Amino acid sequence: MSIKVKNDQLPIEKRTDKQGSAIQGIKINNLEVSYGKNYVLKGIDLAFPTGKVTAIIGPSGCGKTTLLRCLNRMHELTDGCKVKGQVLLDGENIFDMDPMLLRRRVGMVFQRPNPFPKSIRENILYGVKAIKYKCDYDKVVRSCLEKAALWDELKDRLDDNAVALSLGQQQRLCIARSLAISPEIILLDEPASSLDPISTASLEASILAMKGEYTQIIVTHNMNEAIKVSDYVVFLYMGILMEFGETQKVFRNPDRQETKDYVNGKFY
Amino acid sequence: MKINPSLESNVGNASKYVTSIAKMRGSIIGKILVLATVVIAGLGIILGCLSLSLNSLDSYPIPLLVLLGILMACLFVYTQHIKREKQWGLIIFAGLSFISAYILRLLPTYLYGFQINGIIHRSFISALLLLALTVPSFCYGLYHMLGATPKAHDLSRYPIIMLPIVLILIAYGILLYRVFNLGVGNLSWHILITPFEFQDWSTIVWQNNWPTWVPQSIHQPGLSNYIMGTLLLIGMTSVISIPLGVAVGIYVTERSKGKLAKTIKFSCTTLKSISVFVLGLTAMTLVRDTYGTFLANIFAGFYYDIQGNRHIASGSFFTAALIISLLVIPIIARATEEGILSSPSDLKEGSLSLGASNQYTLSHILIPWALPNIVTGWLLGCAETAGSLATIWFISGTGQYGTGPFNSVTSLSYFIYFVHSDIDMNFKSVEGIYQYSAAVILIIIAVALSIAAVIIKGRLQKRYR
Numbered sequence: 001m002s003i004k005v006k007n008d009q010l011p012i013e014k015r016t017d018k019q020g021s022a023i024q025g026i027k028i029n030n031l032e033v034s035y036g037k038n039y040v041l042k043g044i045d046l047a048f049p050t051g052k053v054t055a056i057i058g059p060s061g062c063g064k065t066t067l068l069r070c071l072n073r074m075h076e077l078t079d080g081c082k083v084k085g086q087v088l089l090d091g092e093n094i095f096d097m098d099p100m101l102l103r104r105r106v107g108m109v110f111q112r113p114n115p116f117p118k119s120i121r122e123n124i125l126y127g128v129k130a131i132k133y134k135c136d137y138d139k140v141v142r143s144c145l146e147k148a149a150l151w152d153e154l155k156d157r158l159d160d161n162a163v164a165l166s167l168g169q170q171q172r173l174c175i176a177r178s179l180a181i182s183p184e185i186i187l188l189d190e191p192a193s194s195l196d197p198i199s200t201a202s203l204e205a206s207i208l209a210m211k212g213e214y215t216q217i218i219v220t221h222n223m224n225e226a227i228k229v230s231d232y233v234v235f236l237y238m239g240i241l242m243e244f245g246e247t248q249k250v251f252r253n254p255d256r257q258e259t260k261d262y263v264n265g266k267f268y
Numbered sequence: 269m270k271i272n273p274s275l276e277s278n279v280g281n282a283s284k285y286v287t288s289i290a291k292m293r294g295s296i297i298g299k300i301l302v303l304a305t306v307v308i309a310g311l312g313i314i315l316g317c318l319s320l321s322l323n324s325l326d327s328y329p330i331p332l333l334v335l336l337g338i339l340m341a342c343l344f345v346y347t348q349h350i351k352r353e354k355q356w357g358l359i360i361f362a363g364l365s366f367i368s369a370y371i372l373r374l375l376p377t378y379l380y381g382f383q384i385n386g387i388i389h390r391s392f393i394s395a396l397l398l399l400a401l402t403v404p405s406f407c408y409g410l411y412h413m414l415g416a417t418p419k420a421h422d423l424s425r426y427p428i429i430m431l432p433i434v435l436i437l438i439a440y441g442i443l444l445y446r447v448f449n450l451g452v453g454n455l456s457w458h459i460l461i462t463p464f465e466f467q468d469w470s471t472i473v474w475q476n477n478w479p480t481w482v483p484q485s486i487h488q489p490g491l492s493n494y495i496m497g498t499l500l501l502i503g504m505t506s507v508i509s510i511p512l513g514v515a516v517g518i519y520v521t522e523r524s525k526g527k528l529a530k531t532i533k534f535s536c537t538t539l540k541s542i543s544v545f546v547l548g549l550t551a552m553t554l555v556r557d558t559y560g561t562f563l564a565n566i567f568a569g570f571y572y573d574i575q576g577n578r579h580i581a582s583g584s585f586f587t588a589a590l591i592i593s594l595l596v597i598p599i600i601a602r603a604t605e606e607g608i609l610s611s612p613s614d615l616k617e618g619s620l621s622l623g624a625s626n627q628y629t630l631s632h633i634l635i636p637w638a639l640p641n642i643v644t645g646w647l648l649g650c651a652e653t654a655g656s657l658a659t660i661w662f663i664s665g666t667g668q669y670g671t672g673p674f675n676s677v678t679s680l681s682y683f684i685y686f687v688h689s690d691i692d693m694n695f696k697s698v699e700g701i702y703q704y705s706a707a708v709i710l711i712i713i714a715v716a717l718s719i720a721a722v723i724i725k726g727r728l729q730k731r732y733r
Binding site: 072074077100101103104107108110112114116117126127130131174177178181 | 612614615616617618619620621622623624625628632633636637731732733
């Protein structure tokens with residue numbers, strides 16, 4: 001069963017804009033998420049700036065990961081999750097789209113690196129082969145690994161098992177893998193939480209290198225990372241959007257008291 | 269052999285056990301019934317020991333069984349008053365003391381016919397095995413009751429539990445020794461190659477210008493058609509049951525909440541507990557019902573005898589494979605389900621977040637992960653097939669007219685059975701000496717399959733996990 005590759009499935013440099021306008025990015029309208037009777041996110045209204053890195057910060061259990069997983073419709077994998085509201089991707093509601101097509105445009109990198117038990121080459125080409133997209137496989141592998149700063153380390157061992165790499169390399173491989181299908185938006189769920197400082201530094205360098213070309217949304221517990229990497233910051237507290245603004249402003253001169261307390265480490 | 273020091277202090281707790289029951293919460297009737305259960309259970313083993321000396325207790329089995337029934341009913345209704353460890357100890361102790369009593373009662377009759385030949389062919393071995401299985405559970409229950417819970421890695425320190433295990437190993441050792449002793453001597457390359465032939469027919473011969481019927485026969489012992497039969501049966505059953513079993517396993521995992529999936533799971537459990545004899549009757553019905561129609565060529569099988577006449581056989585490999593796969597499909601389905609569910613959820617999420625469809629994830633990530641489990645299921649299915657006799661009991665023949673999917677079904681187990689059970693075949697015919705060789709070959713096939721499965725599993729685990 002072959003799938004005809006549509007315009008929005010092509011790599012980003014080949015897509016033609018709709019009506020000649022710039023790509024609009026993700027916009028959230030009044031999102032409410034609940035697990036059973038437990039309301040996790042209440043009334044979120046947010047627009048993520050295109051081409052920039054937005055960090056979502058907040059104390060544990062405030063709904064950051066839930067918000068991130070909603071943008072990708074990965075919340076549907078957990079039972080009992082109900083969602084109200086809209087999330088617009090380039091003006092289209094993602095809850096009305098085919099989830100497979102959505103996930104090709106919004107990629108995700110998880111907290112713990114999860115490379116497939118295949119070779120490195122097969123890992124990166126997994127998404128491309130899943131949509132049966134005909135392209136130059138070697139070129140795709142090379143460009144993705146270069147963007148994730150792994151090409152020099154791994155160019156000689158592309159056929160080795162990906163599970164044998166170190167954790168830092170595995171996480172960067174996961175980033176490279178999600179870049180292969182040229183998504184518009186990349187979601188990163190605490191990517192550096194299981195890594196050592198050197199790998200974290202390489203990861204942050206990769207994120208900074210991908211600015212401009214991709215919109216990135218990163219959930220993080222580590223405020224230093226948020227300062228280093230992000231342009232905009234979203235502060236979530238108890239499922240409510242408390243503050244959204246540029247990084248420097250939120251960290252130096254926040255509007256709300258709760259943000260000030262959190263940023264100064266009064267609670268976490 | 270050191271005894272667990274905590275056990276020594278617990279031996280004195282037996283009397284405390286009775287008082288602890290009295291102090292428990294619950295109705296007074298419940299407590300009386302529980303105490304009565306303990307007393308009756310104790311009586312069982314005493315009666316069993318007594319019967320060894322008193323021959324006039326022949327008629328007591330029936331009241332004993334009635335008591336066993338009442339005992340089980342009481343246990344099921346009232347053991348929720350007791351804590352879980354003591355509950356199991358009580359059930360095991362009570363139930364199996366009766367079984368041990370029954371076995372101990374039967375033991376003396378076998379001691380009279382004590383010969384080394386009698387061990388294998390009589391049920392002494394089976395009684396020994398049953399005893400060996402019940403005594404460790406009995407001791408385990410007893411230990412539970414006294415408060416010392418033996419852990420698995422501690423078992424070697426409890427000699428009374430190790431003793432039955434050693435008994436089992438001795439029994440199997442004697443069995444294997446005898447089979448190999450008698451079987452290996454007669455094994456030769458020749459016997460593996462030649463098929464079994466036993467045909468009588470008559471031809472017309474002119475004698476003194478007068479035609480007479482002269483009987484002729486071929487009698488050639490051989491095992492090749494039985495070996496081919498077993499292998500073909502395993503092959504055909506695998507070909508039918510692996511795709512179906514994996515498909516059923518995938519469906520049950522994907523739509524595990526739906527009604528059809530729950531029905532399938534329930535029927536798999538039921539299929540596993542159907543007696544194989546019933547399945548043999550099903551096979552026979554299938555063959556009988558298609559007699560006289562064209563389908564008889566498929567289900568009953570056909571062959572050409574030495575004169576070129578076409579006959580309908582009593583059952584084909586196709587039928588046998590269909591019926592045996594009813595047993596094997598649940599095994600493979602359960603194995604696939606376990607394999608898929610044991611895969612880490614990270615992998616599935618990672619695959620879906622790249623935009624792959626559910627089907628693609630299944631075929632490229634989840635099934636490769638579950639392949640070692642599927643191979644284990646396949647191995648169990650092969651063991652089931654190779655040893656199956658009851659399922660092909662009614663439909664098998666000697667298979668001397670060819671071994672193909674639509675020929676008469678035959679296998680090594682059938683050969684061993686029909687040679688061993690027929691007194692003429694057993695001692696007077698040439699085949700008699702090959703029954704043990706056939707057993708040896710069957711054991712070798714089973715071991716070879718296990719080794720193959722272990723090697724395949726190792727390779728798959730290295731590659732896909």
